[in-house]
Amino acid sequence: GENVEQHPSTLSVQEGDSAVIKCTYSDSASNYFPWYKQELGKRPQLIIDIRSNVGEKKDQRIAVTLNKTAKHFSLHITETQPEDSAVYFCAVMNYGGSQGNLIFGKGTKLSVKP
């Protein structure tokens, strides 16, 4: 089945710096890659997603890049702010069963120091 690895597990940056989180996957048939942000005690929130027919997608300070050949995708946050502090999860849509299921990475705890 699909295997999703996420790195790093923790990331600490200074306010204003950039943060990059990377995920790799194993199933070349996967074609949908969302990122979720989960603040402490809150639900996971979809912040950006990308499909395999696109190499990069941006939304203000957040961008996601996808390399289908290498089977990895990354979340880029620029000009980080303290409110960006949260756990970020990547996910991959797996079509191994009768219907697609999201397989999540283990998460990255991002801390932005003011």
Add this chain to the structure above:
Amino acid sequence: SAVISQKPSRDICQRGTSLTIQCQVDSQVTMMFWYRQQPGQSLTLIATANQGSEATYESGFVIDKFPISRPNLTFSTLTVSNMSPEDSSIYLCSVAASGTQETQYFGPGTRLLVL
């Protein structure tokens, strides 16, 4: 996106008992899912709740332990049966956005502590 609510938001239960968690959506959705998030861990899919038919369970999850109902396109329940302390987790429902089964939005979750 759809407004998703869950009841209860949290509960403390005794081992051996069962708890039913409700998930309500403010619009009809085709796909509803139930996830478990153990403390400090990632999200693991328990099952897909199918309207009008039995839920589809992922490996490691069985209907006897996690029975699911989906009576209509806006509501689903997950029961955690014969609970043990290992069942202490956050249980989240999610729904797929209309028109796609891929983009999922999560409910606020139910925090369960089993003593």
